[in-house]
Amino acid sequence: MYKVNFETKELAEINEVTLKEMNCKERTDLQEWLVSNPKILGEELLIVQKEFSGWDKTNERLDVLALDKKGKLVVIENKTDDSGRDAVWQAIKYASYVSTLTLEQTAELLDSYLKGNNSTEDAKRVIGDFLNKEFDEIKDFNTENSQRIILVARKFRNEVVSAAVWLRKFKIDISCVQITPYKDGDALYLDLDTIYPCRSSEDYTMKMQEKAEAEHQQSEKIKKAEDLRARFWEYFMPGFNLESPLYKSIGYYNKKDHWLAVSAGMRGNVHYAFLACNSYSGVELCIDAGSKALNKAIFDALYNYREEIESKMPDYKIRWERLDDRKQSRISIKNAELSFLDTNSWQDVSGFLTKAMIEFEKVFREYKNVVKEAAGKAIIDANEYDVDTDSPERTDDEDDEITE
Numbered sequence: 001m002y003k004v005n006f007e008t009k010e011l012a013e014i015n016e017v018t019l020k021e022m023n024c025k026e027r028t029d030l031q032e033w034l035v036s037n038p039k040i041l042g043e044e045l046l047i048v049q050k051e052f053s054g055w056d057k058t059n060e061r062l063d064v065l066a067l068d069k070k071g072k073l074v075v076i077e078n079k080t081d082d083s084g085r086d087a088v089w090q091a092i093k094y095a096s097y098v099s100t101l102t103l104e105q106t107a108e109l110l111d112s113y114l115k116g117n118n119s120t121e122d123a124k125r126v127i128g129d130f131l132n133k134e135f136d137e138i139k140d141f142n143t144e145n146s147q148r149i150i151l152v153a154r155k156f157r158n159e160v161v162s163a164a165v166w167l168r169k170f171k172i173d174i175s176c177v178q179i180t181p182y183k184d185g186d187a188l189y190l191d192l193d194t195i196y197p198c199r200s201s202e203d204y205t206m207k208m209q210e211k212a213e214a215e216h217q218q219s220e221k222i223k224k225a226e227d228l229r230a231r232f233w234e235y236f237m238p239g240f241n242l243e244s245p246l247y248k249s250i251g252y253y254n255k256k257d258h259w260l261a262v263s264a265g266m267r268g269n270v271h272y273a274f275l276a277c278n279s280y281s282g283v284e285l286c287i288d289a290g291s292k293a294l295n296k297a298i299f300d301a302l303y304n305y306r307e308e309i310e311s312k313m314p315d316y317k318i319r320w321e322r323l324d325d326r327k328q329s330r331i332s333i334k335n336a337e338l339s340f341l342d343t344n345s346w347q348d349v350s351g352f353l354t355k356a357m358i359e360f361e362k363v364f365r366e367y368k369n370v371v372k373e374a375a376g377k378a379i380i381d382a383n384e385y386d387v388d389t390d391s392p393e394r395t396d397d398e399d400d401e402i403t404e
Contacts (some may be wrong), residue, residue, distance in 0.1 A: 001182045001191065014182045014189065019080040019154060022181060022188060026080045027051070030179070031063055033190070034076065034152065040192050041076070041150060041177055044069055046130045049109045055097050062094045065109065071131055071141045072148050072173075073098050073106070079153035087151050088163040088174070095147040103127075103141045149174040154181070161196055168197065169212075225341065226256035229276055232340040233260060236274075236350045244358050246272065261286070264364070266371040270298065272361055274353055275332070276340045281349050283357045284332035285364055292327045294378045299329035301374030302367060312363045316356060333360060 002011040024030060031050060038045040045066040053061045064076035075098060077091045101109075111123035128135040149172070151160065156176050164174045176196040182189040233255050241248050247262050261273040270289050275282040287295045299322050302309070310318055313333075321330040333356050338349045 001189070003184060014184045017181050017183045017188075019181055022183065024080065024181070026078055027063075030078050030080060030152070034078065035064060038066060040190070041152075042192070042194060044130075045074060046110075046127070047113065048073075048106060049113045052109065054109075060093070062097070065098060067106070067127070067130065068148065069131065070146075071138065071143075072146045073101065073142050074148040074150060076150045076152065079151070081154045083151060083153035083156045083160045083176075085157060085159055087153070087160050088149075088167070091149045091151060091174070092167075092172075095149055099142070099144075099147050101142055103135075103138055106142070107135070145171065147173075150177060151175070152177045152179055154179055156195065164196055225278060228343070229258065229340055230256050232276055232346060232349075235346055236276075236353065239350055240354050240357070243354050244361075246357065246361055264361075266368050270371060272357065274357065275334065276349075278341055279339060280334045280336045281338040281340065281353060282332055282334035283353060283360050284330050285360070286328060286330050288328040289375060294375060295327060295329050296322065296324075297378035298371050298374045299331075301370050302331065302364075305367060305370065309363055309367070313359055316359075331364075 001014045001016070003014050004011060019030065034040065035047050035050055038047060045068055047064065047066050049065045050063065051061050052065055053059060062075060063078045066074040066076055068074055075091055075094045077087060077094070079087060107123045107127055110126060114121050114123055114126070124135040128138065131138055151164070151174070153176075156178065161176055164176055167174050175194055178193050178195045180191045180193070182191065237247060237250075237260075247260075250260075250262060258277045259273045259275055261271045264270045264272050264285060266289075270285065270287050273284050273286055275284060287298050289295055289298060299320075303320055303322075306318075306320065316333045319330075319332045319334060321332065323329050335352055335356075338345060338352055340346065340349055
C-alpha cells in the first residue's frame with residue numbers, strides 16, 4: 001500500500017505488519033472492529049451476539065453471530081495472523097449449532113446483546129427493520145442448509161481454502177476474508193479482501209453448481225424413466241405373447257431401451273420394433289439391412305405400394321421416413337397421446353401397441369418378396385456382397401417431434 005503526497009507527487013510505501021506486532025488480540029481488538037462496523041465484510045449484517053456459548057453439553061464459544069438481509073444466520077470466525085488448520089471444522093460445528101435457532105430464539109439472543117451494550121432498543125423491532133418486514137410476518141428464516149460461514153484471518157492456510165472450495169461444491173456458503181494491517185506512524189490501516197470466493201469466481205462457481213445440479217436432475221430423470229420403462233416391458237410383453245407369436249423367441253424383456261426389436265424375416269436387419277418413448281408409443285419397421293443405398297432401395301420399393309398398404313390399415317396414420325441423411329429408413333405408426341410414463345394408462349398403451357403391431361406385421365408380411373427383389377437388385381447394381389447382419393443399431397432420438 002502507498003500513501004500519495006499530492007504536493008511532491010510522490011508515493012510513500014506504507015508497511016504491512018502483523019496483528020501480533022501491533023499487540024492486537026483476536027477478541028479484544030479484531031472481533032470488536034468487526035462488530036463495530038460489519039460492513040467491512042462487504043455487506044450489511046446485523047450483529048446478533050458475540051462470544052456466544054449457549055450450547056447444550058459444550059462450552060465452546062462462537063466468535064460472532066450475525067444475520068444477513070435474506071434472513072440467513074452468519075457464523076463469523078476470527079483469527080489474527082494465522083487461520084490455523086481447524087478453522088473450517090470449528091466454523092462448521094458452530095453452523096450446525098445455530099441451524100436449530102428459531103426466529104424467537106434469535107430475537108432473545110439479540111435482546112441480550114443489546115442490553116449488554118446498554119441499548120434500550122426492542123430486538124424484534126430491530127430484526128424487523130433490518131429485514132424490512134414486520135417481525136410477525138418474517139418467514140423463511142434460518143431455513144435448512146441456509147447457514148453461512150465467514151472466516152476472517154490475516155493469512156489462510158492452503159488446507160483451509162481447499163476445504164472452503166470443496167464445501168462450496170456442496171452448496172455450503174463459506175467465505176474467506178483476508179484482513180491485512182498496515183502501519184503508518186501511529187496510525188493502523190486495515191485492508192479487507194474476500195480471497196474466496198472472489199466476485200468473478202463466485203459467479204463462475206454458482207454457474208458450475210447450477211450446471212452440475214441440472215445435470216444431476218437430468219440424470220435422475222433419465223434413470224427414473226429407464227427403470228419405469230423396464231417395468232412397462234415386463235408388464236406388456238407377456239400379454240402381447242398371448243395374442244401373437246411374433247416375439248415369443250425373445251425371453252428377456254427387462255430392457256431400459258425405448259425400443260424392443262424382433263427380426264421381420266425379410267433381409268438382414270429389417271426388423272419390427274415396439275417403441276415406448278417419453279412422448280409417444282408406437283410400432284415400426286426399421287430398415288437397416290446393409291449399406292445406405294441398400295436401405296433406401298428397400299424403402300423405395302415399399303413406398304411404391306404406399307397407397308395399397310395404407311388402405312389395408314385405415315385406422316392408422318403411417319409415417320414414411322426415408323431419412324436421407326441417415327443410413328437406415330423407417331416406416332412407423334406413432335401415438336402421441338399415449339406414453340409409458342403415465343402408469344395409469346399402461347392398459348391403454350398395451351392395447352394400442354398390441355393391436356397396431358398385429359395389423360402392422362400382418363400387412364408388411366405380404367411384401368417380403370418386394371423387399372427381397374429390391375435388395376437383390378440393389379446388391380447387383382452396386383456389386384455389394386458384404387451385407388451387415390449384426391444386431392440392429394438405433395441412432396434415432398426417442399423424443400423426436402412427431403410431424404405429419
